[in-house]
Amino acid sequence: MSNIHFQEKFESRHNGPSPVEANEMLAKLGVSSIDQLIDQTVPSQIRAPKPLNLPKALSEVAYLKRIAEIAEKNKVFKSFIGQGYYDVILPGVIQRNVFENPGWYTQYTPYQAEIAQGRLQALLNFQTVICDFTGLEIANASLLDEATAAAEAMFMLYSARKNKDANVFLVSDNAYAQTVDVLKTRALSFGIELKIAAIAESELTDDVFAAFVQYPAADGSIVDYKSFAATAHSKNITVCAAADLMSLALLTPPGEWGADVVVGNSQRFGVPMGFGGPHAAYFATRDSFKRNIPGRIIGVTSDSNGKYALRMALQTREQHIRRDKASSNICTAQALLAIMASFYAVYHGPEGIKNIASRINALANLLDQALQSLGYTQLNAAYFDTLRVGLGAHAGALKSEALNNELNFYYNGSEVSIAIDETTTYEDIKTIVKVFAKIQGKTLNDVDFDALEENLGSSIPADLVRTSAYLTHPNFNSYHSEHEMLRYIKSLEAKDLSLCHSMIPLGSCTMKLNATAEMVPVTWARFGGLHPFAPTDQTSGYMQMIGELNDWLSEITGFAKMSFQPNSGAQGEYAGLMVIRAYHESRGDHGRNICLIPASAHGTNPASASMAGLKVVVVKCDELGNIDIPDLRAKATEHAANLNSLMVTYPSTHGVFEESIIEVCEIVHANGGQVYMDGANMNAQVGLTSPGHIGADVCHLNLHKTFCIPHGGGGPGMGPIGVAKHLVPFLPNHEVVSTSGEEGISAVSAAPFGSASILLISHAYISMMGGEGLTNATRTAILNANYIKARLENAYPVLYSGTNGRCAHEMILDCRGFKNFGIEVADIAKRLMDYGFHAPTVSFPVAGTLMVEPTESESKAELDRFCDALVAIREEIAAVEAGDVDQANNVLKHAPHTASVVTADEWDRPYSRQTAAYPLEYVRERKFWPSVGRVNDSQGDRTLICSCPSIEEYAEA
Structure with missing residues (x-):
């Protein structure tokens, strides 16, 4: 047969079992075909009447060629729109080793702290950045975006209000439009009245429970809110500020002038715009609100050996515990983006970030002076990076000329706002000035840039210039050369188990293959460099991809x-x-x-x-x-x-x-x-x-x-x-x-x-799988799950199954009976780490159980390794049940075992070091060492440390 028309199917790369393996698995299940298995699993009355009508599957090469052609339809003009989104310079060492690295992007949420110490440290660094920049005591490990963070703040302050009759949330009329829009949605359900007004002119009446301000404001102006905050507090009204993180390198932190909550976006710290996201929002507040703060908080505790360790604290999966009484429904943060932002702060350090912020401000100042020298009126007396220029009758002509020079500004009637960012160059400033000069019949020669540069004043009021230090911890002052930064990133990565190491069999969390071909386009400038508010005729590539x-x-x-x-x-x-x-x-x-x-x-x-x-x-x-x-x-x-x-x-x-x-x-x-x-x-x-x-x-x-x-x-x-x-x-x-x-x-x-920007990943997956491939993925997921069920049901009772004894794509293993012999489901989860595996979902939806989902991407060999591990652990439990092993002093209770424990000079445990570290032969070939022993959860909740502590602080705690 000729190979001329042969094309390798992406499906065979995505789905784990080979045809031979699939047949072996089907034989184990006692069925002759996967069709028979599906008929036994999926009720006939819900089966789709016809196959999916999707375009024919593309190869990886063909898809990347097609998406590159779509990307070319995006016009990436120089963006000076601002409004909460800015172009950035992502350091290459972070792009290559975090953003593009499956060792970072395939990790799961760090519910199993012992094999997640690397990203926990990176997230603790993020919290430290936020606390330091905002001037507040506590921060979480990120939220979805600035607008929803503001909405979370509104609800938190509403729930904590002292006057329970107050229902007005006073919102500055100079806040970002998208933030106000989301606040309107969230306020609707709780009977909160949004009062949108000029803050300086607003009366703080008894029905106001909190106020919201933008700092700097949406138009770029800087306002001193110190007296406003003091007046508000005198009336039991709390204050929330949405603050530009980069500006806080130069401006007085809101926590120092009286804000109770500060929210914002960390996008400026090295995260591409990506047409709107993903970006890590931040949320910081006073210590008094630490039990109310939404989202995840990383805290410092110790492990079973008394060593420094980290864990998620307080609000961990609060909604699964409190359900309809939860203060938030948050189940996802923006961890990867928060990690990137934290590494940006580590790489640049306090001086580096101050230099970036100062350069942004200086370029804005130079542009201000240049435009004024041409006769324009710049309306912001105080600003960090954004100018507001009155245009009058010139508005239309300026917009046309700016677009001719591939410049995007933010237009508001007869005014234009220009936001300077980290990527702006001296030549960009000259190009902008040239555009403004041209519509007045002038040229660049009419502006003396040298003279203007020598006489730049300050655009930040003296009372609002930051004087407090930030990023003083050694983590932000030690890794400024690329070699040191690379090694720091890799040292943290080595502490984390990800899909690079083994399957992550979490029920309902579907930790499947994230193929490289799916990830590649996300890093392209034609997708990463677009502002979400760019003119629609510049975004046709995105619109085509989203439409498809x-x-x-x-x-x-x-x-x-x-x-x-x-x-x-x-x-x-x-x-x-x-x-x-x-x-x-x-x-x-x-x-x-x-x-x-x-x-x-x-x-x-x-x-x-x-x-x-x-x-x-x-x-x-x-x-x-x-x-x-x-x-x-x-x-x-x-x-x-x-x-x-x-x-x-x-x-x-x-x-x-x-x-x-x-x-x-x-x-x-x-x-x-x-x-x-x-x-x-x-x-x-x-x-x-x-x-x-x-x-x-x-x-x-x-x-x-x-x-x-x-x-x-x-x-x-x-x-x-x-x-x-x-x-x-x-x-x-x-x-x-x-x-x-x-x-x-x-x-x-x-x-x-x-x-x-991450919609590209799903677009790629569907494009390369096609309708038949997607259906086969579902069939394989069901096969893999039922194969695990068949291998484990003699060792662990499977709690629920369908009419024909089949599970869907996941199953629940009942571990509650082991409690009679002192073995908790958490002991099994920790012992699995010694076998090189992340635990399945623990105690959800039924307490004392493990919910297992293998996905379609795992091979039979990997499924067998996982099953071998759980069968071996069941034998370890059997030894406890038989009385051969002490209920309190055994290999499960001491799990996980770190390298330092196993190699210590002294060993007084009733099992061998080999049993602890290498319980099965395959483990020896691919050992993953947990970096800490079992963490102390209760200690972390009793003494919450949510930013990088000094050695003295940690010892004291």
């Missing part, structure tokens, strides 16, 4: 249209519920506030429902883990007049395709509600069925799960929502860039298309 992804995901989900604005799964849940709310209200149904949620649901479901202003009514599950249909019917009927929605995960969180799902949807619809499907488990649906086919009205997709965007050590994520035709008019709009119709809800994210 919309069509493909609509086909996959069975829905009419997608919104790409939500930039996390939890935010997708919230957006979907707000769309449903808008739909009901458009029909005059203003009282529909009941949300039915099965007891097995993800914790983000009830938390999101609460944030959307809904009252949660829990629906029981039966003894098989399925939705209790009689209970659902009774509660849907009882609340029919007020039924808003049902939130359901499919396959269920228990890893089962519930056969009653169509009936579930029909019951809800018959009682006037809408069905929200949580897309966390879409990995088991693609190509076999779809939310639209099943009967759902809206569904979010975790693109960072099913569609291959990597987890990045805890983010970024994307949670776009797909909706049925009747909900399309209500999809999220945006104040700056239109993304929906007049009935669309206000924005849920700062950027019009969320974290747009």
